[in-house]
Amino acid sequence: MADPRTTLFLGLGLLILGLLLPAEASPQGRILGGEDAVQGEHPWSVSVRHNKAHVGSGAIISQNFILTAAHLVSNVGTTPVDPSTLGVRVGSINQYAGGSIVNVKSVLIQPSYGNFLHDLALLELDQPxxxxxxxxxxxxxxxxVEETEDQDGDLPNGTPVYVAGWGELSDGSASYKLQKANYNTLSRALCEWEAGYGYASTVCLSRAEKEGICRGDAGAPVVDDQQVLRAVTSFNFGPCGSKYPDVATRVSYYLAWIEANTQE
Incomplete structure (x- = not known):
């Protein structure tokens, strides 16, 4: 595997470059290959809000806790933003209306978080x-499942997974309605080959160009055919829908940490 410092600088460089370059032309309307979700289809999906504005998504994992991406709620490193500035909209596919807004009581960022690695945080709600x-x-x-040289444990290469979020649409506008899309996992070896980012703690998501996650989709649940939470979306390389795979944080890698900090 490549030196993590080299791949990290490469990944961050591509990310910054994507923010500076104009977006590539793409079909109008849908979120990079996605489609409208139906009410109740993804009842665990929430809109994470900072200062009352949508910043990303999260997954309900219990009556009191939301799992999301750390970078959405980080002030500096593992120091979170003030919980009083955070809330989540639950029970609605419209990020602007419906359901209810629940305030956040506390924020716990994964202790190893840094530079998009270990990109997980737990939000404790102020009411169940x-x-x-x-x-x-x-x-x-x-x-x-224990990994081998030719198999990625619980997510072998090509495993179908599904993501739903409120990220930007392909025309650059904000999505008011929850969008869903299908992906396939990419093995660590192939992700290392394609993007220099093959880590045991991450899951790479394969899709066609001009498809994939975009700004506002971070923290979205990645579920499999059995509706098991396999990952939480983290970031995309370069412009949205680039040739590089999207990256998510593998949930099974952090089960002990999640369970230790969500005892109810």
Whole structure:
């Protein structure tokens, strides 16, 4: 595997370059190959809000906790923003209306978080959620299967997974309605080959060019055919829909940390 410092600088360089360059032309309307989600189809998906504005997504994992991307709620490194500035909209596919806004009581960022690695955070809500057909917890995975040289443990290459979020649409506008899209996992070896980013703690998501996650999609749940939470979206290289795979944080890698900090 390549030196992590080299691949990290390469990845961050591509990310910054993507922010500076104009977006590539792409079809109008949908979120880079996605489609509208139906109410109740992803009842674990929430809009994470900072100072009342949508900044990303999160996954309900219990009545009191949301799992999301650390960089959305980080002030500096593992020091979070003031929890009083955060809230989550639950029970709605419209990020601007419906459902309810629940305030955040506390924020815990994964202790090893830095430069988009270990990009996870737990949000403790100030009141427990009431589950319904529109609000529900996603299933957490069991302990990760041991990896071998030719197989990526619990997520072999080509595993179908599904993501739903409120990121930018392909025309650059903000999505008010939850968008969903299908992906396939990419093995660590192939992700290392294509993007220099093959880590045991991450999951790379394969898709066609001009598809994929975009600004506002970070923290979105990545679920499999059994609706098990496999990962949480983290970032994309370069402009949205570039030739590089998108990157998510592997949930099974952090099960012990999640369980130790969500005892209810």
């Amino acid at each position: 959620l009431v589950f319904s057909d529109r609000i529900a917890a996603v299933t957490l995975p069991t302990a990760a």
